[in-house]
Amino acid sequence: MSKKTTVVGFMIALLLLTACSTGKPAATKPSDAGGTATAAPLKDVTLKIGLPGGYDITSKKIITNFQSKYPNIKLEIEETPWADFVTKIVTRIAGNNPPDLWLQENAVVLGYGKRGVAENLEPYIKRDLKTDDYVSALTSAKLDGKIYGIPHGINPGALAFNKQIFKDNNIPFPTDDWTYNDMIETAKKLTKDTNGDGKADIYGFQTGNNITLGWLPWMRAFGGSSLDSTLSKANFTDPKSIQGLTAWSDTINKLKISPTREAANTGKFFENGKVAMTFFQYATQVSLNKNKPDLDWDTVKMPIGMDGKRFVPMVVNQWILYSKSKPEVKEAAWTFLKYYLSDEGQELLSESGTSLPVKKTALAELEKSTTKPLNKKAYTKGIEEAGGTLDENASWNEWRAAAGPILNDIMDGKRTPEEGAKEIQQKVQQVLDDNK
Helix, strand or coil, X not given: CCHHHHHHHHHHHHHHHHXXXXXXXXXXXXXXXXXXXXXXXXXXXXXXXXEECHHHCCCXXXXXXXXXXXXXXXXXXXXXXXXXXXXHHHHHHHCCCCCCEEEEEHHHHHHHHHHCCECCCHHHHHHHCCHHHECHHHHCCEECCEECCEEEEEEEEEEEEEHHHHHHCCCCCCCCCCEHHHHHHHHHHHCECCCCCCCCCEECCECCCCCCCCHHHHHHHCCCCCECCCCCCECCCCHHHHHHHHHHHHHHHCXXXXXXXXHHHHHCCCCCCCXXXXXXXXXXXXXXXXXXXXXCEXXXXXXXXXXXXXXXXXXXXXXXXXXXXXXXXXXXXXXXXXHHCCHHHHHHHHHHCCCECCEHHHHHHHCCCCCCCCCCHHHHHHHHHHEECCCCCCCHHHHHHHHHHHHHHHHCCCCCHHHHHHHHHHHHHHHHHHCC
């Protein structure tokens, strides 16, 4: 045996011995192209996490439990009111000093992905997760084949109803088989002028004025949408979309089964027992149960649309991993996200009541909960059957801002849906074209 062969053999043996003694794999950054990734060794590292909304939005137990399990990952937590965070994060990104990990709305995350701010998490997911264990919202932050966020939680809509108002009027409760027509006709029966002043003081329905619980579900109920399937063309002037906007505004201006937008902004009608039904996001139950623990209410699935299809609007806030963080920090951040998606993390998320988990086992456990609303399947089975996001793309905030004032005018009866839809179409399409 040559001297050269002996040296090479010794070096190989030494490398093998070192690998066995450490028990740690070699550090390999997940491939941005989506290839195989190997976990980097967990080192002592500091991970900065931004929490817009603080512990009202993110369970403190998740943070503290993670820290106890991974003492080598030192967490620096930044609690900030949501509005302040949204304003300041843009400046911090420009200055290359944002947190390593934070959460924002899905559409914002897609915009960050397009700009190269958010890390592509698809290789990490492929490496470490079994996607069949999760609902489809796990990969809702997808753009051009890349995944730029991990769900902080799902906040879907359902039809909430005041059981006492239904009982007082001897009208059967809503069911999961209800259509929009069923809802409208029942709302007519439940709208009452109880003091004889010529104005309703109990309304059958409260109409939402935002995209999540307002105009988009009504457009979808008639087979319309705000954008086409490519999310690159405005679709407001489609006859089906206009039908939806008309039915939405008619609840206030023609049928008068709903309080006006102005009144609803301050009235807290459902909370105060003045509205029989409304579209209701899951997270709202936290404040409702706290402020009105004796209110007798429950939920059913969003009604079936005029086109025979159900649409369940979902807001998905996403955890973002900053693309310019150091490799070891990225691996620490992914370790946190894996814990967040674990059975323990998802159970703690369920306990907080602020969002639905994305892991199927956690959703199944949540359905057994006895807190109001008792029928949590309205949400869990609703998203399973017909959950959909809100026509989100990288310019979502911009085109919504362009459409908003005109939609308010339609809701207030200042413009017809046909007139408003034409102007919205032009403004939204201009935003989409400018952001190609």
